Every structure is written in C-alpha cells, then in structure tokens.
Amino acid sequence: MATGHEALRAYELLVHDTRVPAVGDSGTGQLRLEFSSDTQLPELIEALRHVFAAAPELDSVLLVPDGQPVGSTARIRFQQQVPEPDGCNDELSVRGGLGAGDHGTLPGAPTRFTVYRYRCGRCEHTSYRIAADEAPPLCPAAGHGEMRMDP
Template sequence: MNAYHLLLDPAAGQDVRARRIVVPDGAPLDLVATAIMAVFDEDAECAAVTLVVRGLPSGAVSRARFAQLVGAIGVHRGDGAVGAGDGGTLPGPPNRFELFTYTCTACDARVYRLEADRQPPDCAVAAHGAMELQP
C-alpha cells in the first residue's frame, strides 16, 4: 500500500474511460495531490480520476472526496501550504512540474503524466490504440 490510498474514494468506481493520472514511482503525495487539483481545475466535467501506479490502476479519486481533503488539510507545494502567507505562491498552474496530457482520437479518454519521456499510453479501450500528446 502507498500513501496515495489516502486520496482514494471506494465509492468512485473505475470507469474505463475515466481520466487517468500516471504516477511515477516515488512521487511525493503533495505532488500527486497538486496534479489531481490541476486536472480538476482544467476539466470542470471530470468527476473522478484514476491513479495508475506501477502500471496498474490503484483506485479512483472523486472530485467530492478530494474537495473534502483539500478543505481539511490543503494541498501543499514545496514546504508550505498554498496561501500559507509566505508570499511565494502565485496563482496559476503549478511550477514544480508539467502535466502532460494525452487524448484518445476515438473517444474522450485522457491520460495525464508527470513524465513525457516514455511511449504514449494506449487508450483503455484496446481497439483505440495509442493516445496523442496534446500541446
């Protein structure tokens, strides 16, 4: 079990076409939480994201559960919480990483990665094949 299980919502289920975030081995929890926040901020219709750890779906994080967690503990970037009064956090996309977005050309599936130096992921629908990196 990894630290990401704290974010998972068993009630969210796993939709084969859900948004997926591929989590690199050893990624810190705050980085994963910031990536989830970026996905939810980018896609207002997205109700849940599936975390993929070591190539396997680990579980889903629902927007509702994530909002509860963020409201309770805040999402951290670096050493302090967002808006903690250090004056170093600016509005806009996070600057610790870039979230690479891949989309399926046959359906609306999306995969988000924190690394772009690997082969493009395949759509969860096997017949759809490789996904395309979006600018």
C-alpha cells in the same frame, strides 16, 4: 518526512474508491492520472488540482501508479480532504489537511513535475500523466493504439 515503504505509498491516502475498471473496459469513461509510485504526495495533490480545474465536469480520477490502477479519488472528497492553496502566496492553507503534516510545508507550489494530457485520435478517451519520458499510454478501446499528447 515519510521514508521507505510509507513514502512510496503516500498516494493511497488519496484513494476513496478501490474499484478499478476491468482490463479492456473502455466504457467507464473515467479519466486516468498516471504517475510513478515514488511521486511525492504534494506533487500528486497539485497534479489532481490541475486535472480537476481543467475538467470541471469531472467527478473522479483513476489513480494509476506505475501503470497499475489502484482506485479513484472523487472531486468532492479531494476538496474536503485537501486545503486550497492560499490566494496570497500559493502556500498550503494553515487549516491542515492531507499533506500538511505538522504544517511545516515549504513555500510555493512543487516545481518538479508537469501534468501531460493524452487523447486518443479515434475516440474521446483522455488520460493524464505526470511523467512524459515514458511511452505514450494506450487507449483502452480495442485496436485504438497509442494516445497523443495534447499541446
């Protein structure tokens, strides 16, 4: 198991494009996934599966640990890099892939997180976040303010 610096930066394995939108750039239309940098890789993988499943038209997701965008993960690269859950019991496939390590994964999907969806009430900007115990994210469009959590 990864520890220290290695564990805290495991999310970087999912970054395929390190370009990030400029501050205040609301024209990118890129969806954000906000999470704490100490989020474990299996939890982040499951969150991305949820986000990509909820938005089939989505090509990529901007990863935002601790409020700092680090880059995006593309759907096609994510699907190539991360095995699908086994249809029988939701365990990671034994074919390997990102997060599989020595294939000694515990049975079942991670249960320590929930993905929350936030939307701006004035435009169509959407953001996903793993933690809900923080202040709501702000819409990047000037003057739009806090986003609301979707039920």
